[in-house]
Amino acid sequence: MTSRTAAPFGRALCAMITPFTADGALDLDGACRLADHLVSRGCDGLVLSGTTGESPTVSDAEKAALVRAVADTVGDRATVVAGVGSNDTRHAVEQARGAEKAGADGLLVLTPSYSLPPQDAVEAHFRTVADSSGLPVLLYDIPGRTGTRIATETVLRLADHPRVVGVKDCAYDMLGSQKVISRTELAYYAGCDEFNLALYAVGGAGCVSTVANVLPGRPREIFDAFDAGDTEGARRAQLAATPLIEAMMASGLPGAVTAKAVLG
Incomplete structure (x- = not known):
């Protein structure tokens, strides 16, 4: 079962937006400042x-440059996890290797989208990408965008892979999440801010937060309060973020446009 120490990438992760210049170029200086x-x-x-980072609009070369610049900026103060997403497994492998070379600490590997693969193909995709580098892997389960769920039984099988260490959970299936948390050592990260406290309370490792782009201290406030036994404080901190969560999820691309407008 997941323990509080089983948070391989930290507890309070931010799904960082990707800054661009006015002409659409990647803004590395802005990314480092952020x-x-x-x-x-x-x-x-x-x-x-990732999703909030508008990954489809960022080339592979830009993704690698972003990892390199951000990793150099934060050093050992924080982990850097690189998004890997393609319905072409070979392309996903190329992205994974590029991220490793650029200095990422881990990979967030997306379910293949659009093609609606069966579960054996989903599992094969993740195993192939995990085998392709030496980096630890978070499975990214977001069926509302990919069209394909990572079935609970598939996650349970993938838990035996030495480099699959966790899940970013955007599936809105608390029962499935609890089954995996109770049966494996996988680190479960809430990928939807409204579930940050709920998932943490049943053994989740933390969150990958969109809201943290605007309120970077809020996830940590929630988790610190809960760990200190202040469940009422944790509840208040979670509920106080509700208006911002709602605003950031109202757009077609959760959070990115809203966060950029707020941050300037």
Whole structure:
């Protein structure tokens, strides 16, 4: 069963937005400033080129450059997890190797999208990507965007892979999450801010937060209060974020446009 120490990438991770210049170029200076801001205010991990990071609009070369720049900026103050996503397994492998070479601490590997693969193919995809580098892997379960769920039984089988260490959970299935938490050592990270406290309370490792782009200290506040036995304080901190969670999830791309507008 997952323990409180089983948080391989930290507890309070931010799904970092990707800054761009006015002409659409990757803004590495802006990314480094943002990364430093997030870490200095409570985030102990940064996830790059995920959903909130608008990964489809970032080239492989830009993704590697982003990892390199952010990793150099935060050093050992925070982990850097690189998003890997493609419905072409070979391309996902290339991204994984590029992230490792650029200095990532781990990989967030997305379920293949659009093609609606069966579960044996989903499992094979994750195993192939996990085998392709020496980095630990978070499975990214977000069926509302990919069209394909990572079935609970598939996650349980993947738990035997030495480099599969956890799940970013955006599946809205607390029962399935609890089954895996109770039966494996996988670190479960809430990928939807409204579940940060609920998942943590049943043994989750932490969260990958979109809201942390605007309130970088909020996830840590929730978890610190809960760990201290202040469940009422944790509840208040979670509920206080509700208006911002709602606002950031109202757009088609959760959080990214809202966060950029707030942060300037």
